[in-house]
Amino acid sequence: MFPEHSNTIWGTHCGECGNECSVLQNTHHPWDRTSFTIKLECLACGHEVTIDQKAAEDFYNQKIYSYFTxxxxxxxxxxxxxxxxxxxxxxxxxxxxxxxxxxxxxxxxxxxxxxxxxxxxxxxxxxxxxxxxxxxxxxxxxxxxxxxxxxxxxxxxxxxxxxxxxxxxxxxxxxxxxxxxxxxxxxxxxxxxxxxxxxxxxxxxxxxxxxxxxxxxxxxxxxxxxxxxxxx
Missing domain, CATH: 3.40.50.150 (Vaccinia Virus protein VP39)
Structure with missing residues (x-):
């Protein structure tokens, strides 16, 4: 991972409706160097979504891959x-x-x-x-x-x-x-x-x-x- 490129987006898909749920964090909370989880409210259905490091990494990778199809x-x-x-x-x-x-x-x-x-x-x-x-x-x-x-x-x-x-x-x-x-x-x-x-x-x-x-x-x-x- 390049030092300039801290992973600052936390995201996943809602387990209830499948909507994309994400938030941009500041440089002090990149998912590749932290172990805590964050919680978001799905804007589509209101379901509470929990995002851990693995979910954030998978979401980030899939965002990249979506440009290379x-x-x-x-x-x-x-x-x-x-x-x-x-x-x-x-x-x-x-x-x-x-x-x-x-x-x-x-x-x-x-x-x-x-x-x-x-x-x-x-x-x-x-x-x-x-x-x-x-x-x-x-x-x-x-x-x-x-x-x-x-x-x-x-x-x-x-x-x-x-x-x-x-x-x-x-x-x-x-x-x-x-x-x-x-x-x-x-x-x-x-x-x-x-x-x-x-x-x-x-x-x-x-x-x-x-x-x-x-x-x-x-x-x-x-x-x-x-x-x-x-x-x-």
């Missing part, structure tokens, strides 16, 4: 880490292959169970600068990433490489904090979207109030079926 074909999971996104995406029958790309050698062991249990996942230990050498042009259907872009130094090359490789869509979630010293670039979310547009992509940008300083960008080819934009 409807994918198919060959997918690159950039900065895959231990396979947080890949593990979810592998549940999609229409996905043929996921390439988990990360420069951290520890990720090989962290994703070993995936490689051993399914032929649909392959881990590639490589730096982003080599991505154009690893895959032919327009050979990747979808390109996904989470909390990666802010650590990319050569952003122009990134946009060029992704645009050359990807055939259908890009799904990018991240955070932007102007004064953060760990960020390798200062490209704001709106500018990220504009860079995709300049390279011929259709783009939507959503700011995420539940994801600290977060945003989500979806980019798709103008000649790709527009139903992707309606799915989620």
């Amino acid at each position: 409807g994918l198919s074909g060959h997918v690159i999971d950039l900065g895959c880490g231990s396979g947080f996104l890949s593990r979810f995406l592998l549940q999609e029958d229409r996905i043929e292959r996921i390439y988990g790309l990360d420069k951290d050698t520890d990720c090989l062991q962290a994703t070993q169970d995936l490689a051993e249990t399914t032929k649909k996942f392959k881990f590639i230990q490589s730096d982003l600068s080599e991505i154009s050498l690893l895959f032919p042009k327009r050979s990747i259907d979808f390109f996904v990433s989470r909390n990666v872009f802010m650590f990319i130094e050569d952003t122009d090359r990134f946009f060029d490489d992704v645009s050359a490789l990807v055939n259908k869509g890009v799904l990018q979630m991240g955070w932007y904090m102007k004064e953060n010293q760990r960020m390798k670039n200062k490209v704001e979310p709106q500018k990220i979207a504009e860079n995709y547009k300049k390279r011929g992509w259709q783009v939507t940008l959503e700011y995420l109030d539940w994801y600290k300083s977060g945003y989500f960008i979806k980019a798709w080819r103008s000649d790709f079926d527009r139903k992707m934009e309606a799915e989620r």
